[in-house]
Amino acid sequence: MSTHGCSFDLRSATLSFADRVALLSVSVSIKAGERIALVGPSGAGKTSLLRLLGGAVAPSEGTLLIDQRDLAQLSNKALREERARLGFVHQDYALIPNMRALQNVLMGRLGTQSTLAAMRSVFWPSLREETAVHALLQRVGIGDRLYQRVDTLSGGERQRVAIARALYQSPRALLCDEPVASVDPARARDVLALLRDLSTERGLTLVASLHDLQLAQQCFDRLIGLRHGQVVIDGPVGSVNSQALADLYRMEAGEPLA
Amino acid sequence: MLALLCLGALCAWWLDLTPSGLIPREGGVRLAGQFFARAFTPAWDYETTPPDGTPPLVLKALEGARRTVVFAAAGMSLALVFGVVLGFLGSSAWWPQRVRSSGVGPMVWIIARSIMVAMRSVHELLWAVLFLAAFGLNSFTAVVAIALPYGGTLAKIFSEMIDEAPRDSAVALRQLGASGTQTFLLGLLPRALPDMWAYAFYRFECAIRSSAVLGFFGFETLGYSIKQSFENLQYGEVWLYLWTLFGLVVMVELWAASARKRFVA
Numbered sequence: 115m116s117t118h119g120c121s122f123d124l125r126s127a128t129l130s131f132a133d134r135v136a137l138l139s140v141s142v143s144i145k146a147g148e149r150i151a152l153v154g155p156s157g158a159g160k161t162s163l164l165r166l167l168g169g170a171v172a173p174s175e176g177t178l179l180i181d182q183r184d185l186a187q188l189s190n191k192a193l194r195e196e197r198a199r200l201g202f203v204h205q206d207y208a209l210i211p212n213m214r215a216l217q218n219v220l221m222g223r224l225g226t227q228s229t230l231a232a233m234r235s236v237f238w239p240s241l242r243e244e245t246a247v248h249a250l251l252q253r254v255g256i257g258d259r260l261y262q263r264v265d266t267l268s269g270g271e272r273q274r275v276a277i278a279r280a281l282y283q284s285p286r287a288l289l290c291d292e293p294v295a296s297v298d299p300a301r302a303r304d305v306l307a308l309l310r311d312l313s314t315e316r317g318l319t320l321v322a323s324l325h326d327l328q329l330a331q332q333c334f335d336r337l338i339g340l341r342h343g344q345v346v347i348d349g350p351v352g353s354v355n356s357q358a359l360a361d362l363y364r365m366e367a368g369e370p371l372a
Numbered sequence: 373m374l375a376l377l378c379l380g381a382l383c384a385w386w387l388d389l390t391p392s393g394l395i396p397r398e399g400g401v402r403l404a405g406q407f408f409a410r411a412f413t414p415a416w417d418y419e420t421t422p423p424d425g426t427p428p429l430v431l432k433a434l435e436g437a438r439r440t441v442v443f444a445a446a447g448m449s450l451a452l453v454f455g456v457v458l459g460f461l462g463s464s465a466w467w468p469q470r471v472r473s474s475g476v477g478p479m480v481w482i483i484a485r486s487i488m489v490a491m492r493s494v495h496e497l498l499w500a501v502l503f504l505a506a507f508g509l510n511s512f513t514a515v516v517a518i519a520l521p522y523g524g525t526l527a528k529i530f531s532e533m534i535d536e537a538p539r540d541s542a543v544a545l546r547q548l549g550a551s552g553t554q555t556f557l558l559g560l561l562p563r564a565l566p567d568m569w570a571y572a573f574y575r576f577e578c579a580i581r582s583s584a585v586l587g588f589f590g591f592e593t594l595g596y597s598i599k600q601s602f603e604n605l606q607y608g609e610v611w612l613y614l615w616t617l618f619g620l621v622v623m624v625e626l627w628a629a630s631a632r633k634r635f636v637a
Binding site: 168170194195196197198200201202204206208209210211212213221222224225226227229232233236279280283 | 540541543544545546547548549550551553554557558559562563565566
């Protein structure tokens with residue numbers, strides 16, 4: 115199991131699509147094991163930044179170095195291997211609803227397996243694999259859900275399956291897109307505390323987008339604020355006050371209600 | 373909606389449809405009356421003494437039912453092979469971006485789609501007529517006659533179900549490093565599988581009806597017996613066969629329902 119996180123070094127990266135610019139010349143340097151809260155209004159570029167860090171999209175301009183390696187220089191295969199070590203927890207969890215929690219978590223290793231080995235593992239898991247998945251589900255607090263179909267689980271439980279799937283990748287970083295967007299405040303604290311503890315235990319670099327300063331201060335080291343695709347706040351969580359955050363979210367006249 | 377109604381009216385006019393066409397011919401009423409009168413009193417034994425050594429009527433019906441199912445199942449199995457292979461190749465999701473841009477993907481895709489259309493634009497009864505001329509009256513003829521149009525239909529529906537399945541899980545698997553094939557098989561296919569499963573069962577039900585009707589060409593399914601008894605005006609026997617067919621369809625329905633309940637990908 116990986117016990118050290120990876121560093122990210124994003125250098126003046128721009129990410130543009132046909133009709134809009136999602137990120138504009140963003141430079142962010144993230145140390146291994148650092149815990150980063152990503153804040154900013156809807157459409158500010160939080161998801162784009164996470165996808166960029168996860169290797170899902172390449173920057174239109176600028177470079178991304180993960181552990182000093184330039185992703186643009188990697189072959190397709192090497193890029194796949196790189197992505198296989200980055201755990202991504204999607205906002206909608208993106209699980210297979212008609213399969214068991216066990217099978218969903220087992221899919222975390224797809225990036226390192228041949229298709230045949232993957233099918234064998236998902237449909238006929240070995241005792242060792244089952245034990246490993248069970249241990250992970252236990253760690254995230256739903257050990258008793260191992261054989262349950264995902265569509266019979268509650269939203270919070272599904273999210274934990276998604277976290278377990280990311281952990282099964284033996285990742286060096288956890289990238290979480292709005293992990294607490296659809297849970298109540300008490301559960302939000304639980305989930306973020308879980309992510310923080312996992313990051314500490316395994317030395318994982320953690321980047322998560324959220325909207326609450328208090329929660330950010332409880333569970334993260336550093337806060338990065340995005341607005342209109344640009345970094346406008348970057349510093350230790352303690353140095354950011356609620357006024358700065360309010361400014362970040364301030365609506366501008368004529369701005370569409372996204 | 374209004375356009376559709378107008379089109380319907382126009383077609384009726386072209387066909388020279390008049391309400392007088394619905395008045396039965398002389399004797400037609402009597403015939404229909406005699407036929408439907410036996411609906412709830414099917415014959416349990418032959419209505420005329422059969423030649424010696426003929427099995428009892430009920431056994432004959434059951435044997436006809438067995439053959440009907442066997443033809444349908446054989447045709448359906450082959451159709452599923454066609455359906456899965458062509459359905460995969462004919463779906464957009466099967467072709468990853470890089471193959472698509474190089475030109476091989478679109479070629480195979482278009483070929484697969486064309487074969488699918490060709491297979492299902494000809495009805496199974498027409499296929500049967502063609503193959504009867506080519507191969508004569510053997511079981512192969514009936515099985516292929518069912519397999520071709522059914523394979524084409526399954527392929528079309530399967531490819532659409534695969535392309536319309538939610539993509540979020542596929543995107544997630546791609547993100548964690550899964551290959552194109554892995555993403556298709558584990559991220560996308562499981563999302564479409566329950567629907568594909570249900571549709572295949574429905575087509576099996578249709579295959580049973582087709583298989584029965586192929587009896588009219590001389591294959592020894594229920595249709596063969598129905599045709600014989602009907603031509604001999606033995607309506608009681610016809611109704612026994614029809615009820616047997618009804619029973620078959622109900623059984624497939626129950627089987628499909630229980631299979632769907634058990635279904636865990």
